[in-house]
Amino acid sequence: MNRNDAAGPIIVFDAECILCSANAQFVLRHDHARRFRLASMQNAVGASLYRRFGIDPADPESMIVVEGDRLFKDSDAVLAIYAGLGWPWKAFAALRFVPRFLRDPAYRWLARNRYRIFGRREACWVPSPDDADRVL
Structure with missing residues (x-):
């Protein structure tokens, strides 16, 4: 089945951010069930998903997952x-038991400082041809 035809979670990420692009590549490598699809905030699909949830795609406060x-x-x-x-990565989901008021400030600090800490690409990251069907 083509993942673009099926409902599945969409990760919207910053394709210019080196950390965010590395995370997208990590997902493509480790998502053996091919469950996730990706959209960059720089393209029409990603930008429209941000706007749908009231987030400015030009100044996002967060990466999002839409299901x-x-x-x-x-x-x-x-x-x-x-x-x-899936395993072993699924074990990290146990961190959801840490209250959001402790988790989110650390996430937001990293998100605000992502370019300064990890750098910014001159051009958006592009997936390999094998994964092109998973990027919207």
Whole structure:
């Protein structure tokens, strides 16, 4: 089945951010069930998903995961990704028991400082041809 024809979680990420692109590549390598699809905030699909949930795609506060009408953002988005990857990565989803008021400030600090700490690509990351069907 073509994943673009099926409902599945969509990870919207910053394709110019080196950390975010590395995370997207990690998901493509470890999502053996091919559950997740990816959309960059720089393209029309990703930008429209941000706008749908009231987030400015030009100045996003978070990477998001969209599953149907559900939105996961901040640390919940990261944990939703790990929960969907299967073992051993699924074990990290246990961090959801750490209260959000402790998890989210650390996530938001990293998100605000991602370019300064990890750098920024001159051009958006592009997936390999084998994974092109998973990137919207």
